[in-house]
Amino acid sequence: xxxxxxxxxxxxxxxxxxxxxxxxxxxxxxxxxxxxxxxxxxxxxxxxxxxxxxxxxxxxxxxxxxxxxxxxxxxxxxxxxxxxxxxxxxxxxxxxxxxxxxxxxxxxxxxxxxxxxxxxxxxxxxxxxxxxxxxxxxxxxxxxxxxxxxxxxxxxxxxxxxxxxxxxxxxxxxxxxxxxxxxxxxxxxxxxxxxxxxxxxxxxxxxxxxxxxxxxxxxxxxxxxxxxxxxxxxxxxxxxxxxxxxxxxxxxxxxxxxxxxxxxxxxxxxxxxxxxxxxxxxxxxxxxxxxxxxxxxxxxxxxxxxxxxxxxxxxxxxxxxxxxxxxxxxxxxxxxxxxxxxxxxxxxxxxxxxxxxxxxxxxxxxxxxxxxxxxxxxx
Numbered sequence: 001x002x003x004x005x006x007x008x009x010x011x012x013x014x015x016x017x018x019x020x021x022x023x024x025x026x027x028x029x030x031x032x033x034x035x036x037x038x039x040x041x042x043x044x045x046x047x048x049x050x051x052x053x054x055x056x057x058x059x060x061x062x063x064x065x066x067x068x069x070x071x072x073x074x075x076x077x078x079x080x081x082x083x084x085x086x087x088x089x090x091x092x093x094x095x096x097x098x099x100x101x102x103x104x105x106x107x108x109x110x111x112x113x114x115x116x117x118x119x120x121x122x123x124x125x126x127x128x129x130x131x132x133x134x135x136x137x138x139x140x141x142x143x144x145x146x147x148x149x150x151x152x153x154x155x156x157x158x159x160x161x162x163x164x165x166x167x168x169x170x171x172x173x174x175x176x177x178x179x180x181x182x183x184x185x186x187x188x189x190x191x192x193x194x195x196x197x198x199x200x201x202x203x204x205x206x207x208x209x210x211x212x213x214x215x216x217x218x219x220x221x222x223x224x225x226x227x228x229x230x231x232x233x234x235x236x237x238x239x240x241x242x243x244x245x246x247x248x249x250x251x252x253x254x255x256x257x258x259x260x261x262x263x264x265x266x267x268x269x270x271x272x273x274x275x276x277x278x279x280x281x282x283x284x285x286x287x288x289x290x291x292x293x294x295x296x297x298x299x300x301x302x303x304x305x306x307x308x309x310x311x312x313x314x315x316x317x318x319x320x321x322x323x324x325x326x327x328x329x330x331x332x333x334x335x336x337x338x339x340x341x342x343x344x345x346x347x348x349x350x351x352x353x354x355x356x357x358x359x360x361x362x363x364x365x366x367x368x369x370x371x372x373x374x375x376x377x378x379x
Contacts, residue, residue, distance in 0.1 A: 005071070012068045016075035019048060024080040029345050031082065031206035035198065037162060038083050038206055045083065046117015050076075051090045055099055055115040059107055066303035070248035074299075077252025078259065081355040082206040084252065088245035089158045090114060094121030094167060097183075097238040101226050110165050110185060122163035123242075124154040124212060125235050131155075132368050134169075134235060135178045139214065141170035148172070148184060148224070150192075150217040156362070160210030161195050164188050168214070169235050172228070181231035185223040192217040203354035240313050242363045243320040244306060247299045250323035250359035254295065257327075257334035257352045258288045264338055264347070275337070284337060288330050295323040314376035321369035324359035331356045 005013070023041050031038055045051060053069045055061020062068075069091060077084040098111045113119045130136040139152025150170060157166070166186045173180030186193060196211030226234055262285055265276035275281045298319040305312035331353035335342035342349045360366045 005067075008064075009068055009071055012064065013071040013075060015048065016050070016072035017078075019045070019050075020076045020079040020083075024076065024083055028080045028082075028206075029348070029351065031080075032351050033205075033345070035200065035205045037208045038080070038086075039162075041083055042086055042120070042162075043117070045087060046120075049117075050087050051117040051120065052095055052115025053091055055095050055111065059099065059115055060112040061095070061099075061115040065307045066244060067300065067307060070244060070251075070299055070303045073245055073248035074252035074255065074296075077249040078256030080206075081249055081253055081352075081358075082204045084249050085158055085204055085207050086120065088242070088249060089123055090120050092242040092245035093123035093238050094165070096241055097123075097167060097225070097234060098185075100237075101230075101234055102185075103222070105222065106185060106225070114165065119164035120159050120162060121165045121167065122157050122159040122212075123238070124157050124166050124168040125239075126154060126156045128153060128155050132365055135181075135232065137169060137171040137181055139168065139170040141168075141172045141182050141184055141219065143172055144218075146221055148182070148219045148221070150184065150186065150214045150219050152214055153196075154212045154214075156199070157210055157212050158362075159208050160212055161198060161208045166212065167225070168212075169231050172231075176229060178232040179229045181235075182228065183225040183231040183234045184219045185225065186214070186217065186219055190217055190219075201358075203351075203356070203358050205354075239363055240316055241306060243316040243369075244299065244302045244312070246359055246363045247295075247302065247316065247319035247323040250320070250327040250356065251292070251295050251299050253352050253356045253359065254288075254292050254323070254327040254330040257331040257349050257356075258285075258292055260347070260349055260352075261285065261288070261334040261337040264341075268339075281337060284333050288333055291326045292330060295319070295326045298322055314373055317364075317369040317372040317376070320359075320364065321366055321373065324356075324366060327356040327359050328353075 049062045052061035053064045057063045141148040168184050168186050172182050192215040194213040199209040268275045302315035302319040334349040341347050
């Protein structure tokens with residue numbers, strides 16, 4: 001077991017940390033307060049190569065490994081999870097799915113622009129009545145010969161209002177159930193494609209979350225990913241990798257809160273000495289550091305297995321489950337260490353606490369992760 005990061009890994013980590021501190025931190029509170037999408041920052045992230053990190057250079061990507069990706073996700077999430085979720089969806093779900101299963105024509109037409117950050121993408125699986133039960137797709141894609149006719153509504157779509165390309169999961173053959181589901185590449189602006197209202201969320205407030213509605217949208221057959229009926233397998237396979245990205249996000253949120261709490265504890269005085277000298281605070285910090293390091297090792301393990309092209313399903317689910325639980329707990333402790341100051345926006349930790357909650361929900365709830373882990377260990 002080699003726990004050392006390479007020089008390349010350290011360079012990626014440092015670049016992401018510097019970007020987060022200089023470009024994201026100054027406006028994070030304002031964007032959170034006003035639910036303002038980070039257009040300028042996202043553009044710079046694209047220019048720096050953060051949106052196609054694992055994509056092959058022949059399609060405009062960085063050709064990096066998953067370890068590099070999670071290192072960058074962690075550093076950006078320490079400061080702004082709203083920005084990191086844009087990055088996560090584009091890298092883990094959209095680009096990875098297209099490169100792994102798309103045709104050469106689809107890669108040339110869409111992947112190159114997504115990887116370079118010229119455009120961003122969205123992944124459309126959840127529906128008003130299909131969250132954890134992803135097999136219950138009400139959105140339909142009726143086969144019309146040379147095209148599909150797409151109808152339905154997708155909920156909670158990250159990048160929903162700003163994405164130029166959406167990967168939409170839809171039911172083509174109801175009788176075949178999950179084996180009759182397809183994934184279609186849908187472009188913004190096509191007739192019948194409507195973006196719904198922006199959600200007013202508790203956390204990750206400056207990310208772009210919308211409902212998307214499709215009314216008789218004509219999708220060319222060449223925009224289907226994989227063979228007929230491959231859509232459900234595509235979605236589940238893609239989400240397995242996506243969990244590593246969200247686990248890294250949760251890790252970053254927890255680590256960011258811990259770093260703020262550690263710094264504050266050395267500055268704040270109570271009863272004649274800094275609060276870091278009080279055993280009650282020391283124990284909190286010690287437990288935070290330990291749990292965060294455990295989460296980090298789980299995330300790195302899942303990323304390493306993926307890079308080695310080994311089965312990473314169980315490792316990714318464990319990482320996502322544990323890191324998200326640690327994020328929720330650690331951010332709450334960070335608020336407690338800050339006391340009254342932790343409850344106000346100026347000190348950032350209350351925002352991190354609100355951001356942490358979603359990591360227990362999206363890309364598979366904690367309960368779904370337990371089902372995945374149980375399924376794997378009982379094989």
